[in-house]
Amino acid sequence: MIEKIEPRWLLSFQTVYQQLSFKLAADQLQLPASNVSRHVALLEQQLNVRLLERTTRKMIPTPAGKQLYHSMTPLIQAMNDVLADVSLQSDSLSGHLKIIMPDLPFLAESIADFCSLHPKIELSCDTQLNPTEGLLEGYDLVLRFGRGPLEDSGWIAKEILRWPSCVVVAPRLLKHHRLPHSLDELRKMPCITTLSVLQGMPWRFKQNQTIQVQSSYKVNSGHMAKAAALKGLGFAILPTHACQAEIDNGDLIPIKLTSEPEDLVLYALYSGRKYPLEKVKLFLQHLRKGLDG
Numbered sequence: 001m002i003e004k005i006e007p008r009w010l011l012s013f014q015t016v017y018q019q020l021s022f023k024l025a026a027d028q029l030q031l032p033a034s035n036v037s038r039h040v041a042l043l044e045q046q047l048n049v050r051l052l053e054r055t056t057r058k059m060i061p062t063p064a065g066k067q068l069y070h071s072m073t074p075l076i077q078a079m080n081d082v083l084a085d086v087s088l089q090s091d092s093l094s095g096h097l098k099i100i101m102p103d104l105p106f107l108a109e110s111i112a113d114f115c116s117l118h119p120k121i122e123l124s125c126d127t128q129l130n131p132t133e134g135l136l137e138g139y140d141l142v143l144r145f146g147r148g149p150l151e152d153s154g155w156i157a158k159e160i161l162r163w164p165s166c167v168v169v170a171p172r173l174l175k176h177h178r179l180p181h182s183l184d185e186l187r188k189m190p191c192i193t194t195l196s197v198l199q200g201m202p203w204r205f206k207q208n209q210t211i212q213v214q215s216s217y218k219v220n221s222g223h224m225a226k227a228a229a230l231k232g233l234g235f236a237i238l239p240t241h242a243c244q245a246e247i248d249n250g251d252l253i254p255i256k257l258t259s260e261p262e263d264l265v266l267y268a269l270y271s272g273r274k275y276p277l278e279k280v281k282l283f284l285q286h287l288r289k290g291l292d293g
Contacts, residue, residue, distance in 0.1 A: 006042075008039055009042055010076065013051060013069070016040055021059065051064055097121050097123050098140050099283075100126045100139055101125065101128075111125065113290070114282075144269060145267070146267055147262040147263070148208070148210075156271070158270075161265070161266040163265075164240050165260075167254070168247065171251075171253060182258045183211050186235065195220045205261055205262060206261070209259050225238060230251055230252065235255065239264050
């Protein structure tokens, strides 16, 4: 049977299954949509079974499609790992490196420098703060922020960088609200929170403490959170180094509470099956060396 199936048919089916769209799958594979559609049709014809039900509005995997996808995906990943490892026998690092990471200047500089050192590396980088679990499939490495314990997943997490943090407030806000001294008092104050990243609304403190705060200002950007804090829109948790200048000149006041905020941590996550591949290992070494330097 396998000699009658072309690998590109399986790759096209896998991508269409993940995207539930021929157009999105074609964009990801950098192929014409007609090619991707034909690959899936040829695969169905050879297997003599419908894998995807198409309608004008949506696409739904059939039971056979679900079985094929979940069975073949680890096999394709294992084969990709083998090919990547074999390619490392050459004198230079090569292959496709797929990364999700935040859009931060020092990360952009590091990855550009890495690809400059290894010109045979083909990079695909998606900049996101909070990638969903399903999106992680097919990526070699995910760089993501976290505060406190990470949620359980099948990914291995390595700490890359840690920033001690503090709760800050602008003096103008204290004209209307009294200074809180405990977490219980803080929960009643207006706060600036994240929209979706760092597990959303709860503020996380050391000793595994969390509080639900009041917020009408939710953003996924530390720069926006600091700007709002300076305008007196609410209390904010910020990395201390990012607001030290504003603390020194009195534009922001650090709040002493019964517990300190959890540090902001940048994690590198990669699959726990066989990773890290050599390209991932070398990139993480490069990133750490740049940060240490």
